C-alpha cells in the first residue's frame with residue numbers, strides 16, 4: 001500500500017497547496033462511465049444554494065441515509081474550472097461525479113473534515129473513478145490520505161482557497177475549512193464545520209478522542225471569532241436546516257451559547273446511541289474509504 005504523506009517542499013513560501021496549481025498538474029478531465037444519467041439524477045436531492053461570489057460555483061448535496069452534506073466548490077472563472085468536494089459519501093459518489101461532469105468541472109481534491117463514524121467516505125471510490133484526484137484530511141486524524149493538512153494550511157483551487165482551522169472535540173482530528181479572507185474571495189466567508197458545529201447543535205464528544213472541553217474551546221476560538229455574517233455549512237443536519245451564520249449560532253445555539261460547565265454537562269447527558277455504521281465506517285475511513293483501491 002502506498003502512502004503519500006503531505007510534505008511541504010522547500011520551494012513553498014507558505015504552508016499551502018496553492019502551489020499545486022491545476023495549471024501545472026496533469027489532472028484528467030472527469031469521466032464517469034456506465035451509469036445512466038436518469039438513474040443518477042433520481043438520486044440527486046434538491047439541496048442547492050446559489051453562488052456566494054461571481055467566481056465561486058457552489059452546491060450543497062445531501063445523502064439522506066446518514067443525513068450528510070457534501071459540498072462542491074469550484075472556481076468557475078478559471079479556464080480549467082478546478083473543483084473540490086468536501087465530505088463526499090460513498091453511496092452518492094456517482095451522483096456527485098455526474099454533476100461535476102455536467103458542469104464541466106475538473107475535480108482535483110476530495111477533502112474530509114474528519115474520520116466519520118456514521119458513513120463511509122466517498123474519497124477512495126472517487127480516486128478509483130477519477131485518477132489524479134488527491135484525498136485530503138488533517139494530519140491529526142491519523143488517517144491515510146494523499147495530502148495531510150495542518151492548521152493554517154491553504155488549499156487552492158484556481159484563484160480561490162480554503163484555509164484549514166483545527167476544531168478538535170468531536171474527534172481529535174476535526175478541521176473546519178474556511179474560504180479566504182480577501183476581497184477576491186467569496187463574500188461573506190463560508191465555513192465548512194464538519195461535525196464540530198451543527199446548526200443549533202454540535203457533534204457528540206463521546207468517542208474517537210472526543211472531548212467536550214476541547215470542542216467548546218474549538219468552536220469559541222476558531223469559529224465564533226469569524227465575522228458574524230460567515231455562512232456555516234455543517235457535515236450533517238437532522239432537522240431540515242441547510243445553512244446558518246456565525247452570528248446566528250452565537251445567539252441561538254442551545255449548547256454553545258452556554259458557559260463551559262453547562263456545555264460539558266449537556267454533552268455528558270446526550271444519551272445518543274452509537275452510529276449504526278460505526279464499526280464499518282471508522283476502519284474504512286482510517287484509509288480514506290478504500291484509499292488504495
Ligand SMILES: N[C@@H](CCC(=O)N[C@@H](CSS)C(=O)NCC(=O)O)C(=O)O
Pocket residue numbers: 066116117118195201202203204205236238270272273274275276277
Ligand atoms: N443515528 C445516526 C448517528 C447520529 C449521530 O450520532 N450523529 C453524530 C454525527 S455522525 S458521528 C453527532 O455528533 N450527533 C450529534 C447530535 O446531537 O445528534 C446513525 O446511527 O448513524
